[in-house]
Amino acid sequence: MGQQWHNFDSRDGLAAALAQYLAARLRADIETRGAACLALSGGSTPVPMFQALAQQVLDWPAVSLTLVDERWVDTDHPDSNERLLREHLHLGPAAAARVIGLKTPHQRAIEGEGEASARIAALARPFSALVLGMGGDGHTASWFPQAANLPRLLDRAGTDLVAATEPVTAPHTRMTLTLPAVLNSAEIILHITGEDKKAVLGNAIARGYPVAAVLRQSTTPLSIWWAP
Numbered sequence: 001m002g003q004q005w006h007n008f009d010s011r012d013g014l015a016a017a018l019a020q021y022l023a024a025r026l027r028a029d030i031e032t033r034g035a036a037c038l039a040l041s042g043g044s045t046p047v048p049m050f051q052a053l054a055q056q057v058l059d060w061p062a063v064s065l066t067l068v069d070e071r072w073v074d075t076d077h078p079d080s081n082e083r084l085l086r087e088h089l090h091l092g093p094a095a096a097a098r099v100i101g102l103k104t105p106h107q108r109a110i111e112g113e114g115e116a117s118a119r120i121a122a123l124a125r126p127f128s129a130l131v132l133g134m135g136g137d138g139h140t141a142s143w144f145p146q147a148a149n150l151p152r153l154l155d156r157a158g159t160d161l162v163a164a165t166e167p168v169t170a171p172h173t174r175m176t177l178t179l180p181a182v183l184n185s186a187e188i189i190l191h192i193t194g195e196d197k198k199a200v201l202g203n204a205i206a207r208g209y210p211v212a213a214v215l216r217q218s219t220t221p222l223s224i225w226w227a228p
């Protein structure tokens with residue numbers, strides 16, 4: 001608890017500042033570890049930040065980009081988080097970064113858990129930083145309220161890095177990092193916009209929304225980046 005808030009007047013201002021901040025984190029890890037790994041969320045919120053991050057001067061070949069969660073659709077599908085990342089961030093010099101997605105060729109997400117888990121296990125961790133989004137239903141990553149396996153996803157003592165899950169409140173089967181995998185990051189950034197999401201976050205602990213799992217913990221620093 002005791003998260004730091006970074007409030008901005010505009011979404012573009014937030015996107016630019018967050019991109020600069022993440023680039024500085026990646027540069028620091030490249031200097032000290034020789035490589036950096038950033039875990040990113042999908043959805044609509046991060047698009048301007050992805051575009052701003054792609055403009056940053058960085059040793060991009062030393063950067064790995066992965067996803068916090070993925071919809072179980074082809075990677076060129078309009079709803080694919082990997083497609084979003086490739087179309088808005090993996091551009092120009094940033095295209096030299098390595099992209100490690102969570103979608104495998106398996107027909108069912110549950111069948112892809114082993115391969116997706118091996119991909120994450122092969123990354124240098126802790127992540128340099130991990131960026132979460134949040135939906136209006138209080139989900140973050142693909143930890144959706146009412147999902148049958150939510151307790152497995154949020155099991156802090158669990159050993160799974162990823163798990164397939166069926167949201168009740170959103171389309172598409174998902175593959176998601178679990179809570180222990182999310183917490184294995186130098187820091188977590190919760191990137192949200194709008195008064196409505198601020199209100200959802202304010203009620204998250206009282207209402208038991210899944211996002212509360214990262215608010216309640218104190219092992220990994222969490223900051224909240226918000227604009228109206």
Ligand SMILES: O=C1O[C@H](COP(=O)(O)O)[C@@H](O)[C@H](O)[C@H]1O
Pocket residue numbers: 041042043044045046068069070071081132133134135136140141142170
């Ligand atoms: O389905 C998802 O939703 C959340 C929030 O998305 P947004 O469109 O409200 O920004 C996102 O963080 C997650 O990665 C995505 O799969």
